[in-house]
Amino acid sequence: MDVAVICEISREETKMNKYYVVAYKEVNFGDDLLMDTLFCRYPEAEFVMTAPGCYRKIFNQYGNLKIICRDSFIYKIFNKLVSSYSVIMHRDYPKCLEDIIINSFKRIIYIGGSIFIEKEDAHQVSYERKWWKKAIDGDKKVYILDANFGPFRSASYTNAMQSVFKKCQDVCFRDQYSFHMFSHIKTVRYGNDIAFLTKTCKRTKNVSDKYVFVSVVYPANNFAADLNVHNEYIRKMAEMHKSAQKYGLGIKYVAFCKFENDDKTLDEIKNVIGDSDTAEYIVYDGNIEEIKQMVTDSVGVISARFHGMVLSSVQNRPTFYIAYSTKGINVIQDNHLDINYIRLKDIKDIDSDRIIASMVHDQGKLLLKEEIYKSANEQFIILDKENRNTNHISKII
Incomplete structure (x- = not known):
């Protein structure tokens, strides 16, 4: 038109x-x-x-x-x-x-x-x-x-x-x-x-490659004034890959918005990790159902994107939230969601091994109350x- x-x-x-x-x-x-x-x-x-x-x-x-x-x-x-x-x-x-x-x-x-x-x-x-x-x-x-x-x-x-x-x-x-x-x-x-x-998705039966879903942001874009926070965020997200490998898991790093430079984050993480068959980099291109299915089939979700956190809750996936603003924290607290989170400015304090281990052992524990819907x-x-x-x-x- x-x-x-x-x-x-x-x-x-x-x-x-x-x-x-x-x-x-x-x-x-x-x-x-x-x-x-x-x-x-x-x-x-x-x-x-x-x-x-x-x-x-x-x-x-x-x-x-x-x-x-x-x-x-x-x-x-x-x-x-x-x-x-x-x-x-x-x-x-x-x-x-x-x-x-x-x-x-x-x-x-x-x-x-x-x-x-x-x-x-x-x-x-x-x-x-x-x-x-x-x-x-x-x-x-x-x-x-x-x-x-x-x-x-x-x-x-x-x-x-x-x-x-x-x-x-x-x-x-x-x-x-x-x-x-x-x-x-x-x-x-x-x-x-x-x-x-x-709408919830059904988990794909017999998923051969188990993985952690990571939605990223580009902190240097507008979420963090301190470039050190940006660099530490990249380092910690790359570190998640090593932690996932200890449990035989891969990682799908997903950019929710290319316009906001999320894809640049993928490039920087890839530069740190290097070539690896267990790390995949995906840029959202408008296929909503594809992203929903990826979240559903994952072992757990590490999300710096607000709606990545909400979607993983709906799909009953173990979730760790990296908050670049208070909006996600407010929703977690309003609804008493069983979701661990950290503020982006404190990213250096993340324990990657502990987060991945928690996801592996907490399958199916996050159930949303009917009142939320x-x-x-x-x-x-x-x-x-x-x-x-x-x-x-x-x-x-």
């Missing part, structure tokens, strides 16, 4: 169940998993989003999704015109074509994680405030799902977003910390992360009512 059909989509938007979806669309496994759950849950609704052309393949099974291809030639031309006009007129908003497209819709779903991070750049702060002001303008309905709040530095940012939340149709945070900050607002609710509703369904309670969806009671099987 190209820009030529945008007007047609906008004219059709009078239907009760048509939504524009705002999300992180950079082929990131976690965010793709959230969108996949949304599209699957409401087959009778219609969703529209602007995204790279590869998303037509990622979500090709959904006839209820229309994708405006942002890397098409026509889109790029119009986008350049909008951004150039913004610069010439010294305006922060709109700064891209998607801003204009979003404004043509009356129902907007904003889904996915760390949405509310206070930026340091003054122009970016100004743009975001104008974006939200326009999004909640008039009779628009805005639904914010699966979000957490922060990091933030100022009361002015918190107050500004508080004003936004009051005008939204629905705001559902995925952690208690964020929820309690704004629980006095009637539109604000709490529900567990949407990824807890992921019920709470995750709370994320959709408003959309369920709007779409008369009564088919999702607890866990999706």
